[in-house]
Amino acid sequence: MRALANVFRELAGLFVDDGALALAIVAIVVLAGIMAALMPDAPLAAGAVLLFGCLGVLLSNAVRAGRR
Amino acid sequence: MTANLALIWPAMMAAFLASLVEAVEALTIVLAVATVRGWRPAGLGALAGFMVLTLIVVALGPLLARVPLHLLQLVIGILLLLFGMRWLRKAILRSAGVIPLHDEAMAFAAETSELREQARRNEARLDWLAGLASFKAVLLEGLEVVFIVIALSAGRGMLIPASAGALAACLLVAGIGFIVHRPLARVPENTLKFAVGIMLSAFGVFWTGEGLGVPWPGADLAIVGFAAMFLAVSGAAIALARRPKVEVLP
Numbered sequence: 001m002r003a004l005a006n007v008f009r010e011l012a013g014l015f016v017d018d019g020a021l022a023l024a025i026v027a028i029v030v031l032a033g034i035m036a037a038l039m040p041d042a043p044l045a046a047g048a049v050l051l052f053g054c055l056g057v058l059l060s061n062a063v064r065a066g067r068r
Numbered sequence: 069m070t071a072n073l074a075l076i077w078p079a080m081m082a083a084f085l086a087s088l089v090e091a092v093e094a095l096t097i098v099l100a101v102a103t104v105r106g107w108r109p110a111g112l113g114a115l116a117g118f119m120v121l122t123l124i125v126v127a128l129g130p131l132l133a134r135v136p137l138h139l140l141q142l143v144i145g146i147l148l149l150l151f152g153m154r155w156l157r158k159a160i161l162r163s164a165g166v167i168p169l170h171d172e173a174m175a176f177a178a179e180t181s182e183l184r185e186q187a188r189r190n191e192a193r194l195d196w197l198a199g200l201a202s203f204k205a206v207l208l209e210g211l212e213v214v215f216i217v218i219a220l221s222a223g224r225g226m227l228i229p230a231s232a233g234a235l236a237a238c239l240l241v242a243g244i245g246f247i248v249h250r251p252l253a254r255v256p257e258n259t260l261k262f263a264v265g266i267m268l269s270a271f272g273v274f275w276t277g278e279g280l281g282v283p284w285p286g287a288d289l290a291i292v293g294f295a296a297m298f299l300a301v302s303g304a305a306i307a308l309a310r311r312p313k314v315e316v317l318p
Contacts, residue, residue, distance in 0.1 A: 047282035066309025
C-alpha cells in the first residue's frame with residue numbers, strides 16, 4: 001500500500017511541483033473554457049486568455065519565488 | 069501523416085532534448101548501482117524498468133486512439149502546461165540563482181553513499197535493493213519520456229518523429245555512458261530543461277486551445293510564436309527573480 005502511494009506521489013510530482021503554479025494554470029484553463037463557452041463567435045478571446053494568462057502566471061510565480 | 073514540418077521539428081527536438089535530460093538522470097543512478105554492486109543488478113533492474121515501460125506504452129497506445137481528438141488535445145494540453153511550466157519555472161529559478169543547479173556528480177555521490185549505507189545495514193538483500201534502485205530510476209525517468217512522446221504526438225501523427233527523437237537521445241546517453249562509465253556531469257542540464265520547458269509550454273497552450281476550439285492564427289506555426297513569447301517572458305522572469313548580490317563595504 002505504501003509502495004502504491006509512493007508511485008502515485010511520484011506520478012503527481014511529474015506535474016505538480018509548486019501547488020500555487022499548478023492551481024493558477026488550472027484556473028486559467030477554466031477561465032479560457034468559460035470564455036470559449038460564453039463567446040462561441042469570438043474563440044480567439046479564449047485563446048488570448050489562455051496564452052497571456054499562462055505567460056502572466058509564469059512571470060508572477062517566478063518573480064514571487066525569487067523574492068521569497 | 070497529417071503533421072507538417074512546423075510541428076514535426078519542434079516535436080522531435082523537444083522529445084530529443086527532454087529525453088536527453090531524463091536519460092542522463094537515469095544513467096547516473098544505474099551507474100551508481102553498478103559501481104556499488106556490479107552490472108548484474110544494475111542491468112537487470114534497468115531492463116525490468118524498460119520492459120514495464122514498454123508494457124505501459126503497448127497498453128496505453130490503443131486506448132488513446134479511442135479518445136475523441138478534442139478531449140485528448142484538451143487533457144494532454146493541460147498536462148503539458150503543468151509539466152512544461154513546472155520545468156520552465158525550475159529552470160528560470162536555477163538560472164536566476166534562486167535554487168541551486170542540478171549536479172549529476174553530486175547525485176551520483178549521494179546515490180552511491182545511500183547504497184553503501186544499505187549494504188552496511190543489510191548485505192543479504194543488497195542485490196535486490198540495488199536492482200530496485202536501477203528499476204525505479206529507469207521507470208520513473210522513462211515515464212516522463214513516455215508522457216512527453218505521447219503528449220507531443222497528441223493525435224497529430226507525430227508519434228514516429230517524437231519517438232525517434234526520444235530513442236535517439238536514450239541511445240546516445242546509453243552509448244556515451246557505456247564508454248565513459250561516469251555520470252554525464254557536463255551536460256548543460258538547466259539549459260536543456262529551459263529549452264524543453266519552453267517548447268512543452270508552447271505545445272501545451274496550442275493543444276489546450278485546440279481542445280477548446282480556438283482557431284489559432286497561422287495554424288501549427290502559432291507554436292513557434294508561442295515559444296518565442298515564452299522565451300521572452302522567461303528571460304524577463306530570470307532578470308526580475310535574480311537576487312541582488314550583497315556588496316560588502318570595507
